[in-house]
Amino acid sequence: LARAVTATDVAREAGVSQATVSYVINDHPSHRIAPETRTRVLAAVERLGYTPSAAARALRRGTTNTVLLVLPDVPWGPTLATLVDALTDELEPLGLELVTRRLRPGSRQGAPWKELRPLVVVCIMDPLAPDDEAEIREAGIPVVGALLSPVTEVDSTGAAQIVVGRLQVEHLAARNHTVIGYAAPDDVRVGSFLRLRLEGVRLACLELGLDEPRVIQVPLDARRAAKAVTQWRSRPEPVTAVCAYNDEVAMAVLAGLQRLGLSAPGDLAVVGVDNIPLAALMSPPLTTIDQNEQKIAHHLARRVISAIQGDPPPARLRSDALTLVVRESA
Amino acid sequence: LARAVTATDVAREAGVSQATVSYVINDHPSHRIAPETRTRVLAAVERLGYTPSAAARALRRGTTNTVLLVLPDVPWGPTLATLVDALTDELEPLGLELVTRRLRPGSRQGAPWKELRPLVVVCIMDPLAPDDEAEIREAGIPVVGALLSPVTEVDSTGAAQIVVGRLQVEHLAARNHTVIGYAAPDDVRVGSFLRLRLEGVRLACLELGLDEPRVIQVPLDARRAAKAVTQWRSRPEPVTAVCAYNDEVAMAVLAGLQRLGLSAPGDLAVVGVDNIPLAALMSPPLTTIDQNEQKIAHHLARRVISAIQGDPPPARLRSDALTLVVRESA
DNA sequence: CTGAAAGCGCTTACAG
């Protein structure tokens, strides 16, 4: 109903040209505005409650202040929510706006990068087909967090999610476990993450001369988790330690153990991933891999900035963004 | 670098005017396009990979296909993440785009509704000052989920969060508990939610003739939770049942009990809020309030649609969006 | 120091 306030309205109110309003708003460097004029314009802006239209600005400038975050169609766990939250916070003071878009393989939702013309595309958990990525880069839009690397790369060891799996196994091997199980989630939507974490576990087992990990799906249900525990502990060569896909699945394993009158780490060692707040409250308190979302977000933000400025990317994320938290379950 | 493909490029490629491209793209009702022309245009669109610029479109139309979701600066718990996720899914098939913005009291981030010109503002957890809400409505933008009602209203009983607290107490009272404790979280950022849930608990206690609930902050730490448990159980008039702010806090209380060699519900009944996947895995399994995010999101989406069409709002959310899940802890 | 004017890429009433 009420027409929005435009720069022209402000100009009329302040008795200047519309262009001058724009110069004041943007603090244009080559355009020195008389302090008195400036004050008058700002007063008018305040009085009318003027905010420039993002659409007009984007159209004129040919670009936005937007960072497009693309994700595959996975459920939002606490880690992802925290990461997005932290990244929003990192970008906000830089005047950058994080817009999140889920990419479903099926739905023809067009190409959000063309529609939105973001400054940078940040890509987490590998939602982009190679074609898409090439297309974005061809359009002159940098892509951060690319390739198979979900979240971000860590050192030369490889993608972060692979490192996660590796850290789990290394800890268990150091405690003399030689037959390792893997507790996979029930949810098919987490496919790409699962694949990578499991890959890390597989690689580590291989390098350390251990058997292939014995993978079982563990639903978030004590009874069915107990069944999985029983399978793992069956002879010959019972599994003595389990890497869980995440802390939730780990808790299911703990609940399964409890149901059988068993406990970690004595009957079966368990190590999770995520270090959710509840990890310390489980019984026994859960040994897990902490992904420091603040550090990861900070690093992603730095990569976004250098991509915008055309600088070379900053050093890779120090691996201390991923740390093993040793509690009692393993 | 590479200039983006525009409708003019498509027009040249197809040998028609730019206007015709636009008519084809938008399937303009009063504009019958020859099927042959139409095919040629669509082929050119496909060949060049054309996607209309959102900015130009928004500027010209004077509006966007955006629904602006404003939130206060709270941490993203699983419920919020799921709700946003579900709302995104509800809106997507309608061609509506959900853009989320956190509103911090301090930061002068301007008024996102002016900048973005959304079709509707959805407001969760009460982030909007009354002035702001009035301003948005004056601009002709409907506001959904308004006032003090976080998430949405439920029946005439009042705001959903108040109902949450009420449901907790009613269950405990039905089990003959008369002295109720309230386990508040450590995190100051959840202030408004806490206030409402606690208010619901207070009101229910009042109506049922119970004492004021005894509020203690419970950090997510077994040792300190044990201290809280000890305080609650101190004489005279020991607390026999605790409403927790959410399932995480509830788990802390359970861990505190366990540390003292006590257990729920015998020594202290515990009821949570959220019904997170882990609730069923706790020991004992947690009695809690389930907020059906799918139903809430669906209802919000319906309110968004009727707001856009100027229809009267749909019937209030049926209260079965909030249900008590009885397990063993209370 | 300030302003008139072009133009970003669309949509749509109007003319043919």
Add this chain to the structure above:
DNA sequence: CTGAAAGCGCTTACAG
């Protein structure tokens, strides 16, 4: 059935 043209609200090179 199709197109020429205006105009959405800005930014900025250019002129004064």
